[in-house]
Every structure is written in C-alpha cells, then in structure tokens.
Amino acid sequence: MTTRDRLLAAAAEALARDGLSGVSARAIACRAGVNQALVFYHFGSVSDLLEAAVRRSVDLAVASYRDRFADVGSLGELLALGRDLHRMERRRGNVAQMAQVMSGAQRDPILAKAGRYAMQRWTSEIEAVLARLLPGSVVEGLVDPRGRARAVAGGFIGLELYAGVDRAGAESALDTLDAMGAVLAALDDLGPMASRAVHGRVRRVIG
Amino acid sequence: MTTRDRLLAAAAEALARDGLSGVSARAIACRAGVNQALVFYHFGSVSDLLEAAVRRSVDLAVASYRDRFADVGSLGELLALGRDLHRMERRRGNVAQMAQVMSGAQRDPILAKAGRYAMQRWTSEIEAVLARLLPGSVVEGLVDPRGRARAVAGGFIGLELYAGVDRAGAESALDTLDAMGAVLAALDDLGPMASRAVHGRVRRVIG
DNA sequence: GTCTATACAGAGATAGAC
DNA sequence: GTCTATCTCTGTATAGAC
Numbered sequence: 001m002t003t004r005d006r007l008l009a010a011a012a013e014a015l016a017r018d019g020l021s022g023v024s025a026r027a028i029a030c031r032a033g034v035n036q037a038l039v040f041y042h043f044g045s046v047s048d049l050l051e052a053a054v055r056r057s058v059d060l061a062v063a064s065y066r067d068r069f070a071d072v073g074s075l076g077e078l079l080a081l082g083r084d085l086h087r088m089e090r091r092r093g094n095v096a097q098m099a100q101v102m103s104g105a106q107r108d109p110i111l112a113k114a115g116r117y118a119m120q121r122w123t124s125e126i127e128a129v130l131a132r133l134l135p136g137s138v139v140e141g142l143v144d145p146r147g148r149a150r151a152v153a154g155g156f157i158g159l160e161l162y163a164g165v166d167r168a169g170a171e172s173a174l175d176t177l178d179a180m181g182a183v184l185a186a187l188d189d190l191g192p193m194a195s196r197a198v199h200g201r202v203r204r205v206i207g
Numbered sequence: 208m209t210t211r212d213r214l215l216a217a218a219a220e221a222l223a224r225d226g227l228s229g230v231s232a233r234a235i236a237c238r239a240g241v242n243q244a245l246v247f248y249h250f251g252s253v254s255d256l257l258e259a260a261v262r263r264s265v266d267l268a269v270a271s272y273r274d275r276f277a278d279v280g281s282l283g284e285l286l287a288l289g290r291d292l293h294r295m296e297r298r299r300g301n302v303a304q305m306a307q308v309m310s311g312a313q314r315d316p317i318l319a320k321a322g323r324y325a326m327q328r329w330t331s332e333i334e335a336v337l338a339r340l341l342p343g344s345v346v347e348g349l350v351d352p353r354g355r356a357r358a359v360a361g362g363f364i365g366l367e368l369y370a371g372v373d374r375a376g377a378e379s380a381l382d383t384l385d386a387m388g389a390v391l392a393a394l395d396d397l398g399p400m401a402s403r404a405v406h407g408r409v410r411r412v413i414g
Numbered sequence: 415g416t417c418t419a420t421a422c423a424g425a426g427a428t429a430g431a432c
Numbered sequence: 433g434t435c436t437a438t439c440t441c442t443g444t445a446t447a448g449a450c
Binding site: 018019020021022099100102103105106107138139144151155157159161162165166172173174184186187 | 225226227228229283303306307309310311312313314315319322323326327330345346349350351353354355357358360361362363364365366367368369371372373376377379380381382383384386387389390391392393394396397401404405408409412
C-alpha cells in the first residue's frame with residue numbers, strides 16, 4: 001500500500017469517525033502513520049485530499065452495489081435493498097462521511113465539488129432503478145424518478161446527522177420510512193381501479 | 208438591545224450563513240459589533256454561545272407556528288403547512304443552522320445537546336398534529352406519528368445540506384416529496400375498502 | 415460590562431536536508 | 433518521496449485596566 005493510498009484511507013476514516021472539525025493534516029497523517037508534510041506533497045491541501053478520498057469512497061461503494069441494483073425487480077425488492085444498503089453504508093461510515101462533506105461544503109468550494117460528485121453518483125444509480133420500476137406502478141407519472149432518488153439520498157444524510165444526536169430517534173424515523181415504503185409498494189397490488197382513483201385525486205391537488 | 212442579545216443574534220446568523228467552520232469568537236463578535244472577549248464573558252465558550260443561540264432560534268420559530276399547527280384539520284392542510292414552513296425556515300436560515308449544529312454534534316457534546324433539544328422541539332410539535340390527524344387515515348396503525356415526525360424533520364435537514372451543493376437537485380427532491388405526500392393524502396379519499404386492502408398487504412410485508 | 419493586550423495551542427503550508 | 437524544522441495565521445481563552 002503506497003503512502004498516497006494510506007492517506008486516502010486515513011482521510012476517509014477520520015472524516016467518518018471524527019467529523020470535519022476533527023480532521024487536519026496532522027490528524028490524518030498520524031492515522032496513516034506518515035509525516036504531516038506528505039499531505040501537501042501528494043494532494044496540495046487538506047481539502048483536496050478530502051475530495052479525493054470522498055470520490056474514492058463513493059466510487060468503491062457504488063460499484064459494490066452495481067450487481068444488486070441490477071437484480072432488483074420490484075419496488076418491494078428495492079425497498080429491501082435500500083434498507084440493506086443504508087445499514088451497510090452506515091456501518092462503513094460512508095453516510096457519516098457524506099454528511100460531513102455536505103456540511104463543510106457551505107464554506108469550502110472544493111468540498112462542495114466532492115459533495116456534488118458523490119450525490120450525483122448515488123442518485124443516478126438509484127434513478128436508473130426507479131426509472132425501470134416505476135412504469136406500471138401507481139405513482140407512475142406522479143413521481144419523478146430523479147427527484148425521488150435525490151429525496152432518498154438527501155433524506156439518508158439528514159437521518160445520519162440525526163442519529164448523531166439521538167440514535168433511538170433516528171431509528172424510529174427509519175422504521176417509519178420502511179412502513180411508508182411498504183404502503184406505496186402495497187398500492188401497486190390494488191390493481192388499476194385504485195390506481196386510477198389515486199391519480200384523479202392527486203391531479204386535483206397538485207395540478 | 209443588550210450585548211448578550213446581539214451576540215446571540217450574530218451567532219445564529221453566522222452559523223446559518225457561514226457554517227460551523229466559519230464561526231469563531233472573533234467572527235461572531237465582529238458581526239455583533241462588539242469585542243471578542245465578550246463572548247467568553249457572557250457565555251463561557253463559543254460552543255455554549257452557539258447552544259444558547261440555537262435554543263433561542265428554535266424556541267422562537269416553533270412558537271411562531273403554534274397557531275397554524277393548531278388550525279390544521281387534514282393531512283392535505285398539514286402538507287401545505289409543511290411546504291410553507293420549510294420554505295420560510297429555509298429563508299430565515301434556521302434549517303441551515305440546524306444542519307450545521309447537527310454535523311458539529313459529532314465531535315462537540317455541547318452542540319449535540321443543542322441539536323437534540325432543537326430536534327425534540329420540532330418533532331414533538333409535528334407529532335402532536337400527526338397524532339391528531341392520523342386516526343381515520345389509511346396509514347393509521349401502520350405509521351407511528353413520532354417516527355414520522357422525526358423522519359420529516361431529519362429529511363429536511365438532509366435536503367438543506369443537499370441544496371448547499373446542488374440547489375436545483377434539492378428542489379426537485381422537494382417537489383417529489385410534495386407529490387408523494389399528495390398520493391398519501393389522496394388515499395384517504397378512497398374509502399374504507401381500499402384502506403383495508405392496503406393494510407392487509409402491508410401487514411404481510413412488514414409483519 | 416467592556417476594552418486592550420496577550421498567552422497559548424493548533425491549524426495550513428513551505429523550505430531544505432536526506 | 434520522505435523527513436525535520438519552521439513560518440504564519442487563526443482560534444480559544446484569560447488577565448487586568450478602565
């Protein structure tokens with residue numbers, strides 16, 4: 001493992017574990033077991049190192065789900081995969097990492113670029129599955145796959161932050177989201193009559 | 208306006224505008240037009256000032272919606288209020304403020320306390336309305352009002368962070384959530400037969 | 415209560431030896 | 433490529449005059 005790689009791994013780990021305010025060139029280098037000056041030699045600045053680390057994390061993570069995304073055949077299965085994915089990515093620290101990057105993005109344009117890239121990678125993946133599954137579902141035409149994908153990804157970020165201040169509270173929120181997803185999935189089994197009725201009502205409400 | 212109040216207002220503003228990494232005793236004091244040392248005289252530390260500022264922001268904000276929450280009579284109306292509330296609180300910077308506090312909470316226990324308090328204030332308010340409205344709705348018994356309230360509040364936080372890196376993306380996510388809410392509200396008009404069918408399906412899926 | 419001045423720690427970043 | 437040493441800046445926090 002090269003020094004470059006060690007720094008990337010240490011940066012991702014530090015970001016997830018200690019948050020933005022806990023990362024510094026010194027802290028990362030210490031975790032990687034190398035000298036502090038090497039951060040600047042290899043990456044130019046701490047922000048640039050963080051950006052590279054986030055890109056690497058998200059590329060690896062997304063790639064590791066590609067097959068499972070492709071295998072999903074129904075909204076119910078997608079729901080189950082979503083549960084798994086979120087649980088796994090949280091354990092890996094990738095959700096916390098994202099949350100920290102996004103909050104730092106407000107000030108740091110380099111982190112903003114990293115956050116944009118990461119969200120784009122995740123949402124385009126989710127969107128592709130939704131675009132494949134929504135046709136024929138009750139919400140077809142009512143819910144935009146791209147918007148839905150973004151809402152899911154954004155929501156997970158928020159709930160991870162929530163878990164940081166109230167673990168149990170965030171868990172109950174996730175349970176509820178599961179239940180809501182199940183309700184929507186169940187709607188698909190009610191058949192075309194119910195579907196038409198829902199469409200009519202919704203159109204009158206949101207135009 | 209006392210110096211104390213000026214510091215509280217300046218802290219809230221700085222947090223919302225510049226984010227956690229942009230706030231410091233110096234930055235806040237400068238914005239308030241007072242000396243830096245007064246932060247420590249009045250509040251002891253920067254974190255304690257931020258905590259006080261967040262408590263004040265959320266107390267004021269929640270109080271300003273109390274009447275409107277009480278007037279809500281249906282899920283559709285609640286949806287409309289939610290839209291208004293989120294738009295207004297974003298303009299005021301309160302959502303951004305919360306997002307920053309939550310992300311800093313990972314390291315700083317004082318900020319964590321502030322975040323916990325703020326989430327609790329908002330969610331208990333939303334929960335009260337949901338507990339009043341959900342009985343008689345399709346999702347009664349399937350969706351826990353407390354979990355739902357927490358999911359909404361947490362989701363908004365995440366979407367605010369998302370907006371920081373991709374404004375248009377976050378908007379499309381919010382539009383989709385509106386549409387989803389409308390679907391659920393529409394379900395309530397389908398009558399008891401559809402409701403029973405949904406319940407049956409959901410129970411089989413999530414136990 | 416408010417100010418000036420300052421101690422002190424930690425940050426980012428660079429120079430230059432090896 | 434890696435290290436030591438160091439510069440500079442910014443941040444928290446305190447002491448003490450007013």
